[in-house]
Amino acid sequence: MTPDGTPAPDDTSHPDLHAPELYLNRELSQLEFNRRVLAQAQDPQVPLLERLRYLCISCSNLDEFFEIRAATVRTAMQFGGTPAPDGVPPAKALELIHRQARELVDAQYDCWNEELRPQLAAAGIRILPRDGWNAKQRRWLHQYFQDELLPVLSPLGLDPVHPFPRILNKSLNVVVVLEGRDAFGRNGGMAIVRAPRSLPRIIHIPPEVSGGPHDFVFLSAVLTAFVDDLFTGLKVKGAYQFRVTRNSELVVDEDEVENLASALKDELASRGFRPAVRLEIAENCPRTIVDILLQNFGLTASAVYRINGPVNLNRAIQVYDLVDRPELKFPPFVPKQVSLDEDAPFAAIRESDVLLHHPYQGFQTVIDLLNVAAHDPDVLAIKQTLYRTSKDSRIIDHLVTAARNGKDVTVVVELRARFDEEANIRLADRLQEAGVQVMYGVVGYKTHAKMMLIVRREGRKLQRYVHLGTGNYHAGTARAYTDLGLITADPDITADVHDVFQQLSGLAPAIRLRRLLQAPFTLHAGVLARIAREAGHARAGRGGHIVARMNALTEPAVIRALYEASQAGARIELIVRGACCLRPGVSGVSENITVRSVIGRFLEHSRVYWFANAGEPELFCSSADWMERNLLRRVEICFPIRDPQLAARVHDEALASYLADNQGAWDLQADGRYVRAMPADGGMPYSAQGALLAKHCG
Incomplete structure (x- = not known):
């Protein structure tokens, strides 16, 4: 290791990509994310009550961190388990967790006692202590x-x-x-x-x-x-x-x-x-x-x-x-509503795909589509996955209406959605009482995919329509999280979604999909193959380039593939909101990789993978992060954006704009620290979220 804590360059031409020093600790990286959330509470440029909200979010995040991540490490310390890629034993990891978490807690209460409570009082909002x-x-x-x-x-x-x-x-x-x-x-x-x-x-x-x-x-x-x-x-x-x-x-x-x-x-x-x-x-x-x-x-x-x-x-x-x-507070905004043709919504979808970028564009479009389907006499069947949704969800209301209107409605409810288990059991009961066929997914695999399939009789044939998304069917989070959704009648994609639902509802063998990648079968291998392809393009002088965005990057095989692509000369730009175990900027290994995290008004939740492919780019959106659980232990889907104009729009809005951000972006250093991005000398401040608000809601 070098004096600043980064791995020393390897003198050999083939460094060991399994070496523990090439991997950041997942739990400590998650704590670093919470530091970035707390930094929003400490930022005087953020409206005062929003700063209070960020402080509370950082506290809630830390609660969940201890309930899940720290608890997992403590269990591994007591009962053993597979060593993490970073090689830190569980006992040492727990010691480091407590040390860094204690620093974070001290910073939270300093922010509360020294900054927010006095400033709130000065603004006429007093949270009074006993004295x-x-x-x-x-x-x-x-x-x-x-x-x-x-x-x-x-x-x-x-x-x-x-x-x-x-x-x-x-x-x-x-x-x-x-x-x-x-x-x-x-x-x-x-x-x-x-x-x-x-x-x-x-x-x-x-x-x-x-x-x-x-x-x-x-x-x-x-x-x-x-x-x-x-x-x-x-x-x-x-x-x-x-x-x-x-x-x-x-x-x-x-x-x-x-x-x-x-x-x-x-x-x-x-x-x-x-x-x-x-x-x-x-x-x-x-x-x-x-x-x-x-x-x-x-x-x-x-x-x-x-x-x-x-x-x-x-x-x-x-x-x-x-x-x-x-x-x-932040200024209010009204999401732009993308309206389907009231007289012929399905014809409009057949004419061209519809891309939705939440929260800048409203989730109401998805709710309206389901409402139309629930009442349309030509719609025969509706199938949907539900991982999380709101208590008063219109989605549930429309599914119930569809069932009562005689349509075949099938819903895959994931009972094991963490902290939403009780709510999902209740909604499953409600759906079943209305005549909806409810399934609980596949034993051993959480169903995390976001899919809705509508089957409609049109003349002498049956036509399929689907909505696919990166986020949940939850109108509340659709106003607070950034997510992407696609509504399409593409025959290959809709056939794939049909096959996935058939697989979930029966005991079907693995299926060969036309356009979708699916975990736990083809998504992991598909991502690795595309990373390797970019490495091959780079070796051949065709300029390999990957831009990928997700919530977390922790899966070791994917990280090694990215290291290999970097060694081959491919340029890799990663936008990872939370935990990232990849160590960028290591000479001979990852000097061609950059990692940044963007924290802002909205929670960044979209998953987008772009591969340059020597001038014939591929762009996918997905419900899956590059984590072992998502790629290997969940039912996930990854769908291509096939319309070139829509793909260009996703690249511009969800990738390029975030790489240009110098207001809410933090750049990961080789030693695991994050440094806030700043405008270059003489440069203009630029916020990706601000630009998208101005574009769609301004």
């Missing part, structure tokens, strides 16, 4: 405690009869230290008080009480301030809020269960009490109390995070919705 309450506010909050909290609180004293209670994942709790004797003559000691889950975590003090329209208090502050009301006759020596984060990965052996939905329901019931991963606690909590908590949670001191503020800081995001101050 900032005046007498009138304190009386009102005490009454709130008496009226709203006290009737539903159930403090639990700890003694031989009442052992340490089971603490729910991410629930807000207060550990109380008591002195004296209670009514039964028992000596005071410790008690646990869990905050009611039914009450809001942010309390809005009425303006007539507080004197200002936007004064708020964390429920945790009210609970700790008046907790002594629960222990009449005892003296409260201390009250310290805490929160434990637990492993939230569901483990269901699908080969051993007869009913996946029933098995998932059983597993969900216990998810909140799985092994602990992290303990957050008030920074002034005595060490003796911390040790007791650690012992009960089975954690070591390295997993303790002492918090200078509310342990559930992410709940401050409620303030964003409660405060109507447009000048402190």
Whole structure:
């Protein structure tokens, strides 16, 4: 390694592309992504309430990181597992995770305490700490405690009869230290008080009480301030809020269960009490109390995070919705609606493909197409995959309507969509009650593909229409995530989608597709083959070039193929929003590879792969990241954009524009750090998202 931490150049002509030093640690890379999100909260150029939102997102992201990624590493440390490509043992990885996560948490609370809370107060939005309450506010909050909290609180004293209670994942709790004797003559000691889950975590003090329209208090502050009301006759020596984060990965052996939905329901019931991963606690909590908590949670001191503020800081995001101050938020925008011909929408699709770029173009086009299909007497069948959708989804309404109108409706519902399992079980039940044929996908493989197929009788033949996307059938996220969708009647693509649905619904063998690449069968090999082809073009002097965009790049074989293409002289430009295990800029290995991440108003979610192919470029959109799970353990699709004009538009809007960004872009260095892109001397600032808003919504 060189002094700056980057791999040293290999003197041999054939460096070992399996060498651990050529790979960045996935978990640490994910933490780096969260640093970039936090940087939005720290940026004074971002509107104030949006900065608060970014701070809360970074806190929620960190929760999920511990629930999934850190929990996975901890499990590997305890029970063993396949070494990661970077070669860092799980125990060392967990140590590094805690070290970097602690730095991130400190930065989050510095941002909250030193920047956002004071600046919000200066703007007339006060989140009041306990020592900032005046007498009138304190009386009102005490009454709130008496009226709203006290009737539903159930403090639990700890003694031989009442052992340490089971603490729910991410629930807000207060550990109380008591002195004296209670009514039964028992000596005071410790008690646990869990905050009611039914009450809001942010309390809005009425303006007539507080004197200002936007004064708020964390429920945790009210609970700790008046907790002594629960222990009449005892003296409260201390009250310290805490929160434990637990492993939230569901483990269901699908080969051993007869009913996946029933098995998932059983597993969900216990998810909140799985092994602990992290303990957050008030920074002034005595060490003796911390040790007791650690012992009960089975954690070591390295997993303790002492918090200078509310342990559930992410709940401050409620303030964003409660405060109507447009000048402190991003300017509103109205997505451009791409309307299909009202009189002959299907004829318009047969005439030309329709490309949608969300959120700049509205998702309503997809909803309208399904609505038309649900009511069209010539439509015979509708098939769709659902991974995530909203509670009040019009998509579900239209599928139900279609079934009630006598159409054959088949929906593949992925019950194992992380953190949406319960919602998907409920929507599956609703669809089945309406007569929809519901399938739960394939044992051992999550169905992550985004597909909708409409079969329509036109004259003496049946005509197929499809919608394919990079994102979920979720109208809410379609306004917050960038995604691409294609509506087409292309006979090869629609036939492929038909075959994939047939495969999912039956027990069909692997199928030979015409245009689509499909995981877990042809997508991984197809990506590797195209990367190798660009390497061959580069060796032959035909200028190999790859531009690819995704959420994460972690699959080792793909990374090695990219290294080989770089060694051959191909130019490789990667836009990777989150975790990236590829190390760019290593002499003799990846000096022809650049990696950047773009963070902005919208969550970058599109997956686009472009291969120059010696002047005959191929461009694909996909539901799949270049991760092992997506390429090898999920049902995914990757679809070509065959219309040259639409392909050029996707290249310009989703790739070239992001490579030119110097406002929200961060460039990955060989040592794993990200450096914010800046305009060149004399250059103009350019934001890809801003340009797309101006183009489509301006």
